[in-house]
Each structure stands twice: as structure tokens, then as C-alpha cells.
Amino acid sequence: MTLKIGVIGTGAIGQEHIQRLHHKLVGSTVVAVNDINKAQAEEVAKRLTPAAKVFENGHDLVADPNVDAIVVTSWGPTHEEFVLSSIAAGKPVFCEKPLATTAEACLNIVNAEIASGRQLVQVGFMRRYDKSYRLLKEQITNGNLGEPLMVHCAHRNPSVPEVYAGDMAITDSFPHEIDVLRWLLDDDYVSAQVIMPRKTKHTRKDLDDPHMILLETKKGVRIDVEVFVNCPYGYDIQCQVVGEDGIGYLPEPMSVLLRKDAKLSHEILQDWKLRFIDSYDVELQEWIESVKAGVVRGPTAWDGYFASVTADACVEAKHSGKIVPIRIGERPSFYAPTALKPAA
Ligand SMILES: NC(=O)c1ccc[n+]([C@@H]2O[C@H](COP(=O)([O-])OP(=O)(O)OC[C@H]3O[C@@H](n4cnc5c(N)ncnc54)[C@H](O)[C@@H]3O)[C@@H](O)[C@H]2O)c1
Ligand SMILES: O[C@H]1[C@H](O)[C@@H](O)[C@H](O)[C@@H](O)[C@H]1O
Numbered sequence: 001m002t003l004k005i006g007v008i009g010t011g012a013i014g015q016e017h018i019q020r021l022h023h024k025l026v027g028s029t030v031v032a033v034n035d036i037n038k039a040q041a042e043e044v045a046k047r048l049t050p051a052a053k054v055f056e057n058g059h060d061l062v063a064d065p066n067v068d069a070i071v072v073t074s075w076g077p078t079h080e081e082f083v084l085s086s087i088a089a090g091k092p093v094f095c096e097k098p099l100a101t102t103a104e105a106c107l108n109i110v111n112a113e114i115a116s117g118r119q120l121v122q123v124g125f126m127r128r129y130d131k132s133y134r135l136l137k138e139q140i141t142n143g144n145l146g147e148p149l150m151v152h153c154a155h156r157n158p159s160v161p162e163v164y165a166g167d168m169a170i171t172d173s174f175p176h177e178i179d180v181l182r183w184l185l186d187d188d189y190v191s192a193q194v195i196m197p198r199k200t201k202h203t204r205k206d207l208d209d210p211h212m213i214l215l216e217t218k219k220g221v222r223i224d225v226e227v228f229v230n231c232p233y234g235y236d237i238q239c240q241v242v243g244e245d246g247i248g249y250l251p252e253p254m255s256v257l258l259r260k261d262a263k264l265s266h267e268i269l270q271d272w273k274l275r276f277i278d279s280y281d282v283e284l285q286e287w288i289e290s291v292k293a294g295v296v297r298g299p300t301a302w303d304g305y306f307a308s309v310t311a312d313a314c315v316e317a318k319h320s321g322k323i324v325p326i327r328i329g330e331r332p333s334f335y336a337p338t339a340l341k342p343a344a
Helices: 012-024 038-048 058-063 076-088 103-116 131-141 168-173 175-185 277-293 301-320
Strands: 003-008 028-034 053-055 069-072 093-096 121-124 148-156 189-195 211-217 222-228 236-243 247-249 258-260 263-265
Touching: 003 012, 003 058, 003 277, 012 028, 012 038, 012 069, 012 277, 028 038, 028 058, 038 053, 053 058, 058 069, 058 076, 069 076, 076 093, 076 103, 076 121, 103 301, 121 277, 121 301, 131 175, 131 236, 131 247, 148 175, 168 175, 168 211, 168 222, 168 301, 175 211, 175 222, 175 236, 175 301, 189 301, 211 301
Parallel strands: 003 028, 003 069, 028 053, 069 093, 093 121, 148 222
Antiparallel strands: 148 236, 189 211, 211 222, 236 247, 258 263
């Protein structure tokens, strides 16, 4: 069976996902697209999936009987309405991170999903599917590093677009670390602190950059993450886990070592698209298979909610200058890995 997918949001990652879902991965086809920028949606459909229907709005796309499952790749603040609409229609939905831009909105999604009685939502935390993170996790899980004590990370982007504003370093970029470190350490967070270094000359007047974010976990692991989104030299993701017996470093993306012009050098990537290209493929291929099997195997709405509660605490910590506790109730049994519900 070929899964017929509708994509809401035909911007940067929407186009990437349409390309892979329609042309690259096995078992799926894109039959519908929508964007508030209709001209863009039409152009993207014509170029990438000419037979797809272009919808006037996302809710009509969700309701279309020809659409089996939905992929939400519109701006963060619109995620809540489209995910809720998909749950109401009883259709599986893959939503790019963040699940929603506030913890309250994420909780609305969690509550609606539980009330529907079926797990339908997966969040686009693709780093869990990245080969290098999986190798690092293996070292932690097999005990090679001893108990993890500290984690040092960096999330660097060469630049960000104009729409990237306010606290998006925390609510849009940092959620990747929030999710992947929780998964890597199999631990939850208890407090957050944010320290602001001096501002880089490469940022805009209205955008703070960089941030230094500190998290503490239940088990007492201390984490520091530099989020630096106007880092001119390139797209660079670093993670170093310091354990009792050894240190594990996230592998660098593969590139040829060059001896040239009196230098030894490696290429540094310039874009998130290439750094995680394989992870997106694995993530969406597994999602297609899991939808067909009627289960959710990837990051759940609860994981999306957890990330949002943590991000909110970080925003409060940044603006108050205080260490802010992270309080979240117990994970509902609905989201226990053993309690996977059929999606259709
Ligand atoms: N997992 C990742 O690594 C990754 C990478 C990039 C983006 N993202 C996430 O994907 C989302 C989109 O990011 P992007 O970089 O593609 O942004 P983008 O601005 O390039 O595209 C977003 C699109 O959504 C459309 N849109 C806005 N409101 C809409 C609405 N109400 N209905 C339909 N369409 C609407 C916009 O017109 C735009 O075309 C964000 O949540 C972002 O955080 C995730
Ligand atoms: O939306 C993007 C995307 O999620 C990238 O993976 C991340 O590195 C960027 O910081 C963020 O703005």
C-alpha cells in the first residue's frame, strides 16, 4: 500500500520533505499540498509533485478523504491548529519541531490525542535517527564511558532568516538539544539557567546571539550548550559526553582531509539540510512504516511537550537571570513505549 500524504507548509523543509516523500523514500506519495503563500505552493507542486492538489487552507487538506496522513512543515505558531485538526480527523500526523511554540499548546495536543484514544502524532526530532548520535548513544548504553557526569554541546548556524526573532534560539534551535540529550542520557531535566555572553557583531540589533544554556538532569548530570546562530564559519553541531571512565565525542560529518595550499583541512558544512540529510531520510522512512503498522515509534507528542516545558523554563531563566526549576508531571501511561496504540 502506498501512503498518500498531504503536506502543509511548502517552505524550506516542506520542499525537502516533499522531495524525499515523493521521489526518494519507499511506500509514500505526496497527493496534496498547502501554504498560505498559494503561489509558492503551486510552484512547488508543479516542480516536485505535479499531480498533487493544491489546497486553499490546511484544514481542508486534512479533511480530504484522499489524504491518509499529514506532514506539518509550516511555521511553528501554526503547528497546534494543524496537529489538532489531524487528531480530530483521526489521521496520523508528522509535525516538524517544535510541536508547538508554547507548553500550553503542546499540552492541548497531548490532551486531544489521549482523548482520541489513539496515538497519531510524531514530532520531527530527527537527531535521534542520526548515525553519529546513535553511535554516541551506544557508547553510553554499553557502559563504555561509565556514568555520564557532564555534557558539552554547541549548536552553530552560519546565519538565520529575518523571521527568526525574539527567543527563537531557545524555542526553535535549542529544542533539538533538549530532545536529543534527554534521549541520549535517558534522563529528564530538573532546572535551567541561561547566561548571555557579549553579543556578536554579526547579529541583528533585535536578536540576542549567542546564548549559553545550562541544564541539570534528575541524575545530576550537568549540561552546557552554546547556541550561536550567526556563526559565520558554518553549520556546526558538537556534543561531548564526559563520563566517569571516558569521554565520547559526537563524530564529525565525513569529509575528505585535504593537503592543499600549505594547509591540512576539512570542509565545514554550511547548512542543516546537508548535516542531517540521512537522518531525515531514516526518520521519514521509519515514520511511513510505522503509520502503515498503525503505531507511533518515534518522538511522541509527550516528547514535544517535554521539550516545550524545558524551552519555556529556559526563556524564563534568560529573562529573570535566575535558575528556573523544570516541573513536569509523570508521563501518562498512554505514552509508555509498551502501550503503543494502533493509529488506524
Ligand atoms: N528538523 C529540522 O532540522 C528542521 C529544519 C528546518 C525547519 N524545521 C522546522 O520546520 C518548520 C518550517 O521551517 P522552514 O525553515 O521550512 O520555514 P519556512 O519559512 O521556509 O517555511 C514555512 C512555510 O510555512 C508557511 N506557512 C505559514 N503559515 C502557514 C499557514 N497558516 N498555513 C500554511 N502554510 C503556512 C509559510 O508561508 C512558509 O512557506 C519550523 O517549525 C522549523 O522549526 C525543522
Ligand atoms: O529550524 C532550524 C532547524 O531546526 C535546524 O536544524 C537548526 O539548526 C536551526 O537552528 C533551526 O533554526
